[in-house]
Amino acid sequence: MNETAYAKINLALHVRQRREDGYHELETLFAFVDDGDRLSVSPAGQDCLTTQGEFAGKIDGPFGNIVAKALSALPHGKGWAVSLDKRLPVAAGLGGGSADAGAVFRMVERTHGLPDDWRRRAARLGADVPACVLSKPCIGTGTGTELELVAENDLAGCPVLLVNPREPVPTGPVFGAWDGVDRGPLPQGTLREVAMRGRNDLQAPAITICPAIADVLEALGRTEPFIARMSGSGATCFALYDSREAMEAAAGSIAREHPGWWQMSGALC
Known part of the structure; x- marks a missing residue:
């Protein structure tokens, strides 16, 4: 399988207040670009991850990487050998790691289906991950994990x-x-x-x-x-x-x- 981890952008991001738990109440409009990191998967005896690309050296090792965490968060049958071509810069406001995790969720959905609580599992990995799983224009509230899809996308193809x-x-x-x-x-x-x-x-x-x-x-x-x-x-x-x-x-x-x-x-x- 091959999947693109679509770059996330916030068309708008309104910070409303600081929360007692240290997070912030947000209202944000997520959108996604038709390019980003690239992931490929092949069968393996156990889960493993290899990285390449311009920004591969900037991400966590194979056990701490969010791709490995996404694999651990979901039942997906036998082992997956994942190759990640890291084309998006790190700590860049593009949800790069979250987009990578979102791509894993979509590949699991394609092959095994997602559990009913996938949003909760995704949110545990990061506030942007649920939106990146969808990779469609949506409004995020709360910490950004409560999502409402935008019904009419007049910026499609922009x-x-x-x-x-x-x-x-x-x-x-x-x-x-x-x-x-x-x-x-x-x-x-x-x-x-x-x-x-x-x-x-x-x-x-x-x-x-x-x-x-x-x-x-x-x-x-x-x-x-x-x-x-x-x-x-x-x-x-x-x-x-x-x-x-x-x-x-x-x-x-x-x-x-x-x-x-x-x-x-x-x-x-």
Whole structure:
């Protein structure tokens, strides 16, 4: 089997309050890009994991990796030999590890079906994992694990450019730097309207930790997308365009001006 671990972006991320358990109440609009890490599975005597790709050296070893944890969380018959091509940067706001786990859940669903409590099992691995299992536009509330699928996706196929300055940004310090101000709920409307009128409350605190995020947003803004915003807790930023030609021109411009930055282009699922 082969499966893509689709890159997650937060079209909007509203932080409402700190919780007593140390987590935060969120309202976020998840969307997914039609590219990401790649996983392949073949039969084996026991579960095992091999990694390759540009960012393979940045992830946990085979026993601590979230892919191995996802395998342990689900009944899937005999052993699976999983190969992970790590193409997404780590600690980047793209849910890379969560997307990898989500891909494992989808492969198990395809071959053995998922248990009724799969959402609970997924949430134990990480707050973004349930959304990454679905890999469809959805609104997340609570800590991001309570999901509502978006009925009408008016951004399906929208050209998207992801750019990362190659600086990892740990999630905890960014949430810790949030100023605690509730700036209001997600707006109502179509997917595009919510994205346009929404915001990312973690963008400002992330920039204080990683100023290069502001440089990425400025560079993306010069390419005239209809929206440019940071995803998750950073440092990856995304830009959405009305045409593939505009996105490809932007990707070329960014590559020439900032050859050291990572980028990935595609379309929203």
